[in-house]
Structure formats: structure tokens, C-alpha cells
Amino acid sequence: MPILDHFSWFAPYYDRLIKPGDAEKMLALLQLSSSTRVLDVGGGTGRSAEMARLRTSHILIADLSPAMLAQAAAKGFQVTAAASEALPFPAGAFDRVIMVDALHHVCDQPQTARELWRVLAPGGKIVIEEFNLHVLWVKWIALAEKLALMRSHFLNPLQIAALFAGAPADASIQIETEGATVWVIVTRLAH
Numbered sequence: 001m002p003i004l005d006h007f008s009w010f011a012p013y014y015d016r017l018i019k020p021g022d023a024e025k026m027l028a029l030l031q032l033s034s035s036t037r038v039l040d041v042g043g044g045t046g047r048s049a050e051m052a053r054l055r056t057s058h059i060l061i062a063d064l065s066p067a068m069l070a071q072a073a074a075k076g077f078q079v080t081a082a083a084s085e086a087l088p089f090p091a092g093a094f095d096r097v098i099m100v101d102a103l104h105h106v107c108d109q110p111q112t113a114r115e116l117w118r119v120l121a122p123g124g125k126i127v128i129e130e131f132n133l134h135v136l137w138v139k140w141i142a143l144a145e146k147l148a149l150m151r152s153h154f155l156n157p158l159q160i161a162a163l164f165a166g167a168p169a170d171a172s173i174q175i176e177t178e179g180a181t182v183w184v185i186v187t188r189l190a191h
Contacts, residue, residue: 021129023051029127029185030096032056039094041084042102046072084112092121100129104154113163123190128160132182157182
């Protein structure tokens with residue numbers, strides 16, 4: 001699979017070349033406590049999970065790339081090899097689900113959204129961080145990834161939010177943008 005080949009090759013260099021996002025922003029959106037259970041889907045080397053680890057130690061990283069997961073495990077994270085479209089966890093298993101710079105890499109984005117929602121506990125939040133496709137240089141990145149045969153499919157913020165439009169009435173969706181970054185926050189209201 002081209003995606004796995006790219007990330008297997010890139011894994012040893014990923015953390016040095018790709019800098020983490022805005023930790024303060026992510027922590028403010030997540031509102032973590034020490035007992036919050038976090039699932040980082042497409043979490044790769046654990047680059048984003050390291051932000052969450054500032055507040056909680058209950059973090060699991062799910063990714064398809066064994067090489068990326070090996071990097072995360074070396075940092076002390078619990079990892080599992082899993083596709084975002086078929087997460088091997090029971091319904092409602094996590095208080096927070098994050099997906100940072102990964103949604104555009106999955107094969108089936110609507111199925112991924114359904115799975116993120118399924119594993120989210122009542123009162124929980126999904127935070128998806130992606131590049132803002134409305135920014136010109138992001139469009140160039142999208143094109144470059146296509147040319148590199150990465151099968152990337154970038155969505156604009158409204159398209160990401162629309163993936164959760166079919167969620168039950170207990171869902172609240174908000175979009176925040178800052179420069180080249182967009183966050184889609186889906187909150188599952190407590191029963």
C-alpha cells in the first residue's frame with residue numbers, strides 16, 4: 001500500500017521534520033483531566049499525543065504504520081495497529097478522540113467519522129485538526145501528496161463537519177480556524 005510505504009520510510013525522520021501544532025490550543029479544546037481516556041487515531045509517532053500527555057496518562061495511539069507505531073511505543077505510549085475505519089474498541093471507550101493531520105490520509109472518511117463517533121463516550125469530544133484547504137500553500141501540499149501517490153484527499157472545514165452531520169441529535173459541531181489550521185470539534189452531549 002502506498003500510504004504505509006511512505007510512512008514506514010518517513011517514520012525515523014517524522015518528529016524532526018514535522019513540528020507539533022499549537023499545544024495550548026489543542027489542550028484548550030480537549031479540556032483534559034488526569035483521568036481522561038484519549039484515543040489518538042492516525043497518531044503515528046505520538047507527536048500529537050505528547051501534548052495530551054501533559055494532562056493525562058490514559059492515551060492510546062491507533063495507526064496503520066508499524067514503523068510509526070514503533071516510534072510511539074519507544075516514547076512509552078500504548079499503541080495498536082488499526083485502521084480508522086474499523087477501530088477495535090468498544091462503543092463509548094474514550095472520553096476524547098483526536099485526529100491530527102491524518103483525516104486526509106484515510107481511505108474512507110465517512111466511515112472513519114462513524115467510527116470516531118462510535119468509540120466516543122457520552123460527554124466526550126472529537127477534535128480533528130487538519131490543514132485549512134482555503135489557504136493557497138495548503139492546496140500545493142495537497143497536490144504534492146497526490147503526485148507522491150499518497151492517496152490524500154483533503155477536505156475543507158465544512159466538508160469535515162458534514163462528515164458528522166448524520167450523528168444523533170446529541171452532537172454539537174463547531175469549527176475553528178487559525179491561519180493554515182482548522183479544528184473541527186464534535187461534542188457528544190452527556191445523557
